[in-house]
Amino acid sequence: MAEMISEELKARFRKIKLLLLDVDGVLTDGRIIYDSRGRDSKFFDVHDGLGVFVLHKSGIKTILITAKRSKAIKPRARDMHVAEVFADIFPKTAVLDRILKKYNVSLDEVCFMGDDLVDLSLMRKVGLPVAVANASLEIKEAALFITNRSGGRGAVREIAELILRLQDKWKDVLRFYGA
Numbered sequence: 001m002a003e004m005i006s007e008e009l010k011a012r013f014r015k016i017k018l019l020l021l022d023v024d025g026v027l028t029d030g031r032i033i034y035d036s037r038g039r040d041s042k043f044f045d046v047h048d049g050l051g052v053f054v055l056h057k058s059g060i061k062t063i064l065i066t067a068k069r070s071k072a073i074k075p076r077a078r079d080m081h082v083a084e085v086f087a088d089i090f091p092k093t094a095v096l097d098r099i100l101k102k103y104n105v106s107l108d109e110v111c112f113m114g115d116d117l118v119d120l121s122l123m124r125k126v127g128l129p130v131a132v133a134n135a136s137l138e139i140k141e142a143a144l145f146i147t148n149r150s151g152g153r154g155a156v157r158e159i160a161e162l163i164l165r166l167q168d169k170w171k172d173v174l175r176f177y178g179a
Contacts, residue, residue: 005162009144012128013166017109019055020099020122021156022092023066023073025115026132029152042072045152049080051160056081057176058169061103065092067118092122113159114139115151130159 005013024030027048033041052062061083064073069088077085083103086095100106108127112119115135123129123142131143132151140146147155164170 005145010166012108012144013111013163015109016111016128016163016167017060018099018103018105018111019052019060019062019159019163020110020112020126021052021062021064022112022114022116022119023064023070024068025135025151026113027064027076027152027156029150030115030134040070040072042070042076043152044076045154045157047154048152048156048160049076051157052080052082054164054173054176055160056083058164058167058172060163063099063103065089065095065122067092090118092119093125096122096125111159111163113147113156114143 021027024032027044028042031043035041055062063083064077064085066073066087067090073085073087089095107125110126111128111130112122112126113130113132114123115132117136117138120138120142123139129143131139131146132155133147134150147158149155149158161170164173
C-alpha cells in the first residue's frame, strides 16, 4: 500500500509522533449496545488494538478523543497502552492546544483519524487527517488519506502499520514478535 502513496503524503506520515483517534466509528464499528440497565457496550477490533500497542512500543503515542462518555473506553485504552483519553469533548479542538503542549508536538506531527461530522473541526487542524473507509462524505473530503478498512474493522491497524513502515520501524516490531 505504501507504494501507492505520493511522496508528499509519505513525508507527512514520516513526521507523525502522535496519533489521535475518535472512538465510535474509528476504534469501533459505530454500533453501541445498551443493556436493560442502560449500560453501553462497544465492539473493539483486536487488530486495531495491537496496532496501537506497537505504535506505543515504537515511541509513538496515541490519544483517544471522544464526544461521548463511556465506561468501556478506559479499560480498552489501558490494554492498548493509550497515553490519554479525553471523553465528553466537543468541539474536539477544545483539547488540541493542551495536547500539543503536553506532548511537545506541532500540528504537522499529529495524525487524527475520524469518521463523522463531530470530527470535522479536528480533521481541518492536524497535519495528517485520515478518514476511515466508511466515513461520511465531509470527513472523506477533509482527509488526506482514506483507509481501505472500515472503522472498527482494522482501519487503525492499517494506519499504525503505514506509519511504522514509512518511518522504518516495522522491522523492529517484527523482531519484537520473533519474525
